[in-house]
Amino acid sequence: MTSPRIPLAGVLGHPVGHSLSPRLHGHWLARYRLPGHYLPLEVAPEDLAAVLAALPRMGFAGCNVTIPHKQAALALAAGASPRALRIGAANTLTFLPGGGFAADNTDGEGFLASLAAGAPGFRPEGATALVLGAGGAARAVLDALLGAGVARLLLANRTPARAEALRAEFGPAVTAIPWQEAGAALAGADLVVNTTSLGMTGQPPLPLPLDALHAGQVVTDLVYAPLETPLLAGARAAGATAVDGLGMLLHQAAPGFERWFGRRPEVDAALRAAVLA
Ligand code: NAP
Numbered sequence: 437m438t439s440p441r442i443p444l445a446g447v448l449g450h451p452v453g454h455s456l457s458p459r460l461h462g463h464w465l466a467r468y469r470l471p472g473h474y475l476p477l478e479v480a481p482e483d484l485a486a487v488l489a490a491l492p493r494m495g496f497a498g499c500n501v502t503i504p505h506k507q508a509a510l511a512l513a514a515g516a517s518p519r520a521l522r523i524g525a526a527n528t529l530t531f532l533p534g535g536g537f538a539a540d541n542t543d544g545e546g547f548l549a550s551l552a553a554g555a556p557g558f559r560p561e562g563a564t565a566l567v568l569g570a571g572g573a574a575r576a577v578l579d580a581l582l583g584a585g586v587a588r589l590l591l592a593n594r595t596p597a598r599a600e601a602l603r604a605e606f607g608p609a610v611t612a613i614p615w616q617e618a619g620a621a622l623a624g625a626d627l628v629v630n631t632t633s634l635g636m637t638g639q640p641p642l643p644l645p646l647d648a649l650h651a652g653q654v655v656t657d658l659v660y661a662p663l664e665t666p667l668l669a670g671a672r673a674a675g676a677t678a679v680d681g682l683g684m685l686l687h688q689a690a691p692g693f694e695r696w697f698g699r700r701p702e703v704d705a706a707l708r709a710a711v712l713a
Pocket of ligand 1: 570632
């Protein structure tokens with residue numbers, strides 16, 4: 437007689453040592469007393485396909501993928517969600533009974549859930565958003581905000597061609613503006629989102645004058661180390677609502693946990709404390 441397999445999941449990255457995902461899934465497994473393990477898995481790009489083929493044979497129900505595997509995993513998937521295809525990257529993979537895996541991208545869902553929790557009065561429908569940055573994370577944010585009904589989305593990036601490319605792809609609600617004009621555009625935005633890596637520990641702050649920020653606005657940063665970036669500190673000082681980047685990280689993990697371990701987990705203060713410990 438064989439005993440039932442304990443579900444396994446993990447995060448594949450290169451490097452993967454910095455990932456907070458093992459800590460947050462581990463917290464949920466312990467909290468709900470579920471059998472299962474979630475592991476950090478260091479995987480070089482040239483090994484990704486072989487590892488993804490082997491994991492289900494070892495009892496893995498699914499996995500997260502992070503830098504540099506997000507695009508490659510999408511290309512290897514047997515099927516992909518419409519949002520993963522629109523974003524052009526996957527972060528949540530679920531192995532299929534017949535072989536192969538389904539790819540999804542939960543970053544945009546996590547972003548909106550974090551915004552709803554941190555700024556419950558904010559309604560995206562009809563709002564004007566200013567998005568700083570046009571990298572991978574910006575794609576998920578644009579997809580989520582436009583899907584949620586944002587009427588006008590101003591996009592500023594250091595390299596203008598990348599903002600222009602996203603404008604062409606995401607449609608007429610998006611206007612690419614020069615990086616140097618982002619500071620002046622702050623005043624007219626209901627929502628400001630930093631998707632660049634500026635403000636992160638070891639990086640300079642965003643080179644914007646923040647004095648145009650004001651009460652009634654919502655300002656959120658995808659950077660979560662430190663939790664209080666210079667942008668968020670400026671927003672709070674101006675009386676705006678500041679939403680940190682940790683919420684997105686926690687909320688994007690919930691759909692994968694539910695698929696692999698069978699229970700929708702809660703994002704709450706205890707989870708934040710466990711991840712920050
Ligand atoms: P990415 O694809 O490498 O994009 C980086 C972005 O930052 C680009 O827009 C880049 O502009 C800009 N940038 C970098 N250095 C800059 C500088 N010195 N001056 C001006 N702009 C600069 O990275 P990503 O995957 O989008 O991630 C971006 C940030 O979001 C990272 O800090 C990441 O940790 C964070 N993130 C957080 C979450 C979360 O759950 N909270 C999820 C995903 C990502 P150019 O195009 O000009 O290079």
